[in-house]
Amino acid sequence: MIDQNYRWYPVYTHSRAEKKAYEELNRKAILAYLPLKKTVKQWSDRKKIVEEPLIKSYLFAYISAKEYAEVLMTNGIARFIYFSGKIASIPDQQINDLKLLLATDADLEVIDYDIKAGERVLIKAGPFKGMIAELVSVQNKQRIVLRLQNMGYSININTSVAFVEPLL
Known part of the structure; x- marks a missing residue:
């Protein structure tokens, strides 16, 4: 049973302390x-x-509001x-989409700004099948951009335009 009070929260860590903070949360039995x-x-x-961390100084904690203080009191x-x-x-x-992306050998590129909304597409083939993304043109190449909402970050992945179809 999934507890509706638990959510994934992005947490900002001290510089180069992502792995240490992650280990400390695990020691506290925080997912x-x-x-x-x-x-x-x-x-x-x-x-x-x-x-290396995909997104510098970020990790994600699966907690309820009652655990905010415990997370903030964690080293790092x-x-x-x-x-x-x-x-x-x-x-x-x-989070599941991010895990799927990292499970592939895709060449991922993280950009530290929020890309303006483009055409939303459904990936219909390849290792990212079923994901919804935004399509943008970068340096004359077609690239799929998956937006991580509420973080100000986007992730670019290379895939064929033939693998996508527009969402209506």
Whole structure:
């Protein structure tokens, strides 16, 4: 049974403290999600694949209003994200979509501004089948843009325009 009082909330962390804050929330038995992407880091003598946060200084906590204070008292957590004067929450489906995106080998690009609404499309084929997105043209390439509501961030993914159809 899903508790209607629990929601996903975006939480802003201190700089470079995402993993530490995530571990602290887990120690407190608070369900959290830290989207990570694999990145190749180059040193002078070697290359290494490391996991970095997809969105710097953000993670998501699945809590009820009673747990706000407990989350804020967690090492590494700076504050909740507000939208229109209220603590922002993220729909479950968007968290599931984000998990699905990260489960693929797609080349993801996070942009730290909110893209203006374009044509809304349904992805009808490929690894993102069933997702709803906005279609924009970036540098002469067709790209799918999934908007994370109430956060001011968007995620670009490469996919064929043939895989989408307009929503009516």
